[in-house]
């Protein structure tokens with residue numbers, strides 16, 4: 001089993017706040033892993049470091065044999081780390097096809113000069129991009145809305161388009177940040193099925209942040225649990241579910257919330 005991502009003692013400080021503290025985890029190729037934890041636990045900050053959005057304050061990350069400290073943040077997508085965002089980050093006035101095409105930009109090597117001198121290469125890249133986008137549209141079962149303007153689509157459909165855009169960059173590792181929050185049960189089940197197919201049919205390893213415990217428990221191979229920036233547990237869904245530290249982290253959060261409400 002090949003380790004695709006290794007995170008060692010990763011930390012991130014925002015001024016005096018330790019958002020992520022000494023977190024270590026490994027993701028094996030072909031796994032679906034989840035990162036869970038109460039609000040403010042540091043999950044998104046961890047994802048932002050793994051996807052190059054934030055530079056860590058300390059620690060080390062290795063992806064597919066490459067030390068990520070040596071990779072420019074703008075190259076993370078090109079080396080195979082794709083992601084979706086907690087809040088939709090789509091071009092609302094663009095069509096579904098146009099939005100998914102933007103995910104291909106990391107694969108376009110041609111620049112303006114190329115476009116003038118080597119028209120052939122630009123043209124073949126364009127054809128490859130279009131073919132990839134068509135394949136994704138079929139895979140995500142969104143042929144019927146391919147030419148629709150994204151802003152007119154339902155939230156669930158927009159989330160599917162965002163997933164398509166992340167797939168367009170042909171990631172080896174796909175980071176999914178709260179894909180199903182705000183979705184109804186049917187949309188949630190669709191996403192769970194797509195995540196399984198992304199791993200099984202496209203061979204892409206998945207690391208997801210998720211609050212919806214049913215999807216976490218149903219489809220994860222491994223679960224990593226954060227609380228107050230630290231990793232407090234790791235294991236199979238069944239192991240994590242019966243870990244007292246995990247129950248306490250969630251109950252503690254609810255108790256604090258209840259105290260705030262009562263105050």
Ligand SMILES: Nc1ncnc2c1ncn2[C@@H]1O[C@H](COP(=O)(O)OP(=O)(O)OP(=O)(O)O)[C@@H](O)[C@H]1O
Nearest residue numbers: 014017018019037038039040041042043044045046
């Ligand atoms: N850019 C920032 N500047 C300052 N503090 C930040 C910043 N980003 C996150 N934080 C703080 O870091 C901590 C961890 O936040 P983070 O968003 O990573 O948690 P989370 O587990 O993803 O939470 P949620 O489940 O609510 O999305 C929080 O206390 C948050 O307020």
